[in-house]
Amino acid sequence: MESLYTPLAAFLALILLPPLYRVLRGPTVFDRLLGASVIGNKTIVISCLFGFAFGRIEMFLDIALGYAILNFVGAVAIEKYFSSEEASR
Amino acid sequence: MNILLETAAIILFGSGVLFMLVGSLGLLRLPDFFTRTHASGKVDSVGMMLCLGGLALHEGPTLSGLKLVLVIAFVAVSSPVAAHALARAAVRSGLKPWRAPGQGGPDR
Amino acid sequence: MRTPPVAGPFAPARRVPLGLVVQGLLLMALWLALSGMYDAFHLGLGALSVVCVLWLNARLRRARPIGPGRTEVHVLRFVAYCGWLLGQIVLSALHVAAVVLTPRMPVSPRVVRFRSDQPNDVARMLLACSITLTPGTLTVEVDADEFTVHALTGATARGLLDGTMQAKVARLFSDGPGRAVYDVRWEEG
Known part of the structure; x- marks a missing residue:
């Protein structure tokens, strides 16, 4: 498994591109938010992989956990804002 | 035994990566916001849980392994809530779901 | 000591202390798992955070009460x-x-x-x-x-x-x- 960390992280970074396209081009603001949250999900896994690759798993895990919580809270907060906004597209 | 665990971890992680790949493709290919929520937001979080589960198996029963399990639990609880909130916000702001042509719905 | 069934809107006065204690213990376990430091200072910080979270939860419950019906799960x-x-x-x-x-x-x-x-x-x-x-x-x-x-x-x-x-x-x-x-x-x- 040790030799797989870097290639797997690189592959995960590569499949960040479709959601990035959604964030940049998404026809509605909700598509953009969806793309952003998918990028957040993958970033959590990548950060855990980095922890294993650098041998500092406990530090990177805390970062991943904080990132997960911020991702969730941020998504819900922005959704609350846009559900009350009329011209959100 | 150790090799068995390691193999299981790699299989879990690999299938998780495949699911995340499918999630990304779905985000690119599906026709509208709601269908994209299905493919990406959830297939993606299943893939993510599989990946983190694989890493937890690899780490074994340490404090870090426990934290990985906590991250999985948090994602399992938060991802449906976030997806639901997003979909509700979209409906309330007047976004209409896409209908397949020939089903009586408006084509778009 | 079993949680009595709650009828009607969840009134703060009928909240059961046992549930609160269990909640506090679970939160403390979460803190212990996440912090990984077991000296007096960090344990004190953990206890403080648990009290804050319990207080915020109680406030939230008063603001958005859970509807009627027994909520204990099998x-x-x-x-x-x-x-x-x-x-x-x-x-x-x-x-x-x-x-x-x-x-x-x-x-x-x-x-x-x-x-x-x-x-x-x-x-x-x-x-x-x-x-x-x-x-x-x-x-x-x-x-x-x-x-x-x-x-x-x-x-x-x-x-x-x-x-x-x-x-x-x-x-x-x-x-x-x-x-x-x-x-x-x-x-x-």
Whole structure:
């Protein structure tokens, strides 16, 4: 498994591109938010992989956990804002 | 035994990566916001849980392994809530779901 | 000492201390797992945070009370339900993956409304989350007993409407569940 960390992280970074396209081009603001949250999900896994690759798993895990919580809270907060906004597209 | 665990971890992680790949493709290919929520937001979080589960198996029963399990639990609880909130916000702001042509719905 | 059944709106004065203690212990366990430092200073910080979270929870409960109905869950059934849900999630993730990977992409999204008798608000929340967590179905709106669900294909919608999940969720809280699914309406156009 040790030799797989870097290639797997690189592959995960590569499949960040479709959601990035959604964030940049998404026809509605909700598509953009969806793309952003998918990028957040993958970033959590990548950060855990980095922890294993650098041998500092406990530090990177805390970062991943904080990132997960911020991702969730941020998504819900922005959704609350846009559900009350009329011209959100 | 150790090799068995390691193999299981790699299989879990690999299938998780495949699911995340499918999630990304779905985000690119599906026709509208709601269908994209299905493919990406959830297939993606299943893939993510599989990946983190694989890493937890690899780490074994340490404090870090426990934290990985906590991250999985948090994602399992938060991802449906976030997806639901997003979909509700979209409906309330007047976004209409896409209908397949020939089903009586408006084509778009 | 068992939690007495709560009738009517959840009044703060009837909150049971035992539940609070269990909540506090769980939160403290979470703190211990996350902090990894066990000296007096960090334990004190943990206790302080637990008290703050409990206070915030109590405030939230007064502001948005949980509706009527017993909310104690059958623990064994809940564990069994989690296992079953995990299996369902994997199965339908495979289904959605197959749909996305088919070159033609046979999606036929439908919106369906149905009603389901659930014993309390917690059960409704659990059902809505379970529906959303199962790929292929997405809860769009919950209004009292009525659930609005967006389904990716007809197959996933029919899988939801056979009522297995609804009956299982209702049985987590009570032994005599009502109708699992009724009043089904497909949204046209």
